[in-house]
Amino acid sequence: MQKKIWLPENEMPTHWYNVVADMPNAPAPPLGPDGQPVGPDALSAIFPQAIIEQEMSAERWIKIPDEVREKLLLWRPTPLVRATELEKALGTPCKIFFKNEAVSPAGSHKPNSAIPQAYYNKQEGVKRLITETGAGQWGSSLALAGNMFDLDVRICMVKVSYDQKPYRRLLMQTWGGNVFASPTDMTQVGRDVLTKDPDSQGSLGIAIAEAVEEAGGNPEANYALGSVLNHVLLHQTIIGQEAKKQLEMVGEYPDMVFAPSGGGSNLGGLAFPFFADKAAGKDVRLVGVEPTSCPSLTKGEYTYDYGDSSGLTPMMKMYTLGHDFMPPGIHAGGLRYHGQSALVSQLHHEGLLEAMAVGQTETFEAGVLFARTEGIVPAPESNHAIAAVIQEALRCKETGEAKTLLFNLSGHGHFDMSSYDRFFKGELEDYEYPEEAIKASLATLPKF
């Protein structure tokens, strides 16, 4: 039996798949503060034209530029792996496959979108890209991508992470990225924060506001976002397309597809190409797995909310915990977001995509079992999908169902070992975000 299924390089997808073309209803548009739909012009200060077109597009297939494919070939197609050793340890009748996105230079799926974003900005004469990063997965991917197309990349890294996670900061610097501890003194937002509190440890909300301010005020600079938006999910669909081809090579098709669910790029990337089949009548279940501490899909409300915590961005119709949601300090940094991609949200709202929440301790238990069977130490985000797959595989062991399960191993945990340390020491908490807090936060929103 084959352990790893390799797709030949010349079969790497040539187009991204746009799920909008197959959704039963058109996506709800983003709205401005006046409650009116936001047009492309509002975005042109911070995004290149090609990205704005993708954000608004309803075309089913969008061509991947040759220059982007050439760079993706550094590590793509990624392997699809049969988790034989995990199957044995569980004693399950299920077949478990995972798509290994951890093999990218940055160690996660994030470069799949960072590279086209850098490319389109370069094409349109942009000299500098600015972004924010929490734990550093997206920041390191954009540093890698910016270096490929000779762009100056500036990363506002939340100060507490800047100080506590020096390794991922160094990774960005190795690829030539300029990393700043946010709040910085380069922006008005940053200076205001520092005036009030010179010892501020920063937050993702402040870092986003700083990045957007600097990008908006400089005609040669743009902003880049690593999840949530339609174009980001579009770029990630290369994952699911490859997985479909690879499963086909061994005569398989998944009954269920699992991915961690934070801003949606991980989930959309793997699941949307399977949604195309589901829309055509195929029986396949798509499942987003989120933390119980940040349960936007399972406990949030489907309503218009801001994309950022400061209320600067247009409002999107999405599952949200309220934009002033204060995420507890859980270790899956990539899943600490108050909202959810509008596309994922709409599909979930329409009953076409499921969601479940898993507690933090269970996710690390799953990750350690995975490391001790399949070898790879997963990122804390990926542990959510693994925990869900293990639940299903053990359920099937009871019922005797021999399902085919597929999940996204979105990244490795080499830069997250301190989180494993806290798990081994029994210091991790299983935080359930209180429903009253969600209600109180959502009550402050304007209703459209």
Place this chain on the structure above:
Amino acid sequence: MQKKIWLPENEMPTHWYNVVADMPNAPAPPLGPDGQPVGPDALSAIFPQAIIEQEMSAERWIKIPDEVREKLLLWRPTPLVRATELEKALGTPCKIFFKNEAVSPAGSHKPNSAIPQAYYNKQEGVKRLITETGAGQWGSSLALAGNMFDLDVRICMVKVSYDQKPYRRLLMQTWGGNVFASPTDMTQVGRDVLTKDPDSQGSLGIAIAEAVEEAGGNPEANYALGSVLNHVLLHQTIIGQEAKKQLEMVGEYPDMVFAPSGGGSNLGGLAFPFFADKAAGKDVRLVGVEPTSCPSLTKGEYTYDYGDSSGLTPMMKMYTLGHDFMPPGIHAGGLRYHGQSALVSQLHHEGLLEAMAVGQTETFEAGVLFARTEGIVPAPESNHAIAAVIQEALRCKETGEAKTLLFNLSGHGHFDMSSYDRFFKGELEDYEYPEEAIKASLATLPKF
């Protein structure tokens, strides 16, 4: 043009290649303190019979057990990659290929030997494996392997690394390894050291002595070594065999083969299968690349010396700087060894394998250029091979020679980012180990 060359799983080598069969002269035997050759019995207290047989064997091909192949398939065959982006950056007429051993779960080539060692010990009823580790590459690989065959793995980690490199320690713990800061109070050696100096920071010499003492005193425990010995190099020849097949798939053969050279497992693993062709008349140059701070092949003497710094092991005929050589605190921990594999040493002595030394700063410059072109951040050890390849590629740019160059990317640098930090801060030193110190150290040795 193909970027990555994948070998199908069913073409992964079924046998290890034993270079002894093709060496023009039989290997010089290891000697005991009396100057007499050491027989298999002397090793049986700490090694299983199958390993001792391999250590002494002159058979050309030794079968890889099916159970070992099954585990190696978790990540093998590893990709052979054409370093197209590095070639462009250098503007060289050369073709540069690298074998990417960084894709293993432990992030280096070390599991190639850890897995068979764990397997043979399990087969012979051993319950516990004990080893030492400096920076942690070998310790993490043995933890991974021990977990696969349900062995208790104990790792004596040099205390200064235990304290300063918690991430790699956590990696060992994730795979179930028991890590102890050496000196420990579990052994006589450790207790003696602690009595004299309760604050001892440890050394690799102390850690080896502790591991050997504990393994020798427990009939259910054995010792495992990650480099230097014949059987370790044997297990690593899967690297070069795969690389040959992969080059053949694209119609190439290397003019020169480069690998970092510390204890010899990296170099022997890639180069020995090409030596088989060289012995049959093929024109191929094999080059070991070592640090100027630890120049055993380029400045050491070819003589009998102890394998460890305390003089406990049998003596081997090898290039050595003297077993009481004090390696400076360079950042390629895997290359800080006073001696060199007896097999590599003999081939070098007979003019069949070349060696060169590179300064530390140049190796990190090479690693950063590699990361900024090919994406992957290399281990400091691997940077030595990259620096040598860059030297040759630039030399060929001058002369117009279009050579095919192959090197071993033996590991990634995800757990070595603090070394990159010191490089970026300009804090790395280019240490040249003084020849007088080598002479003084070697003068103390008995001559055989």
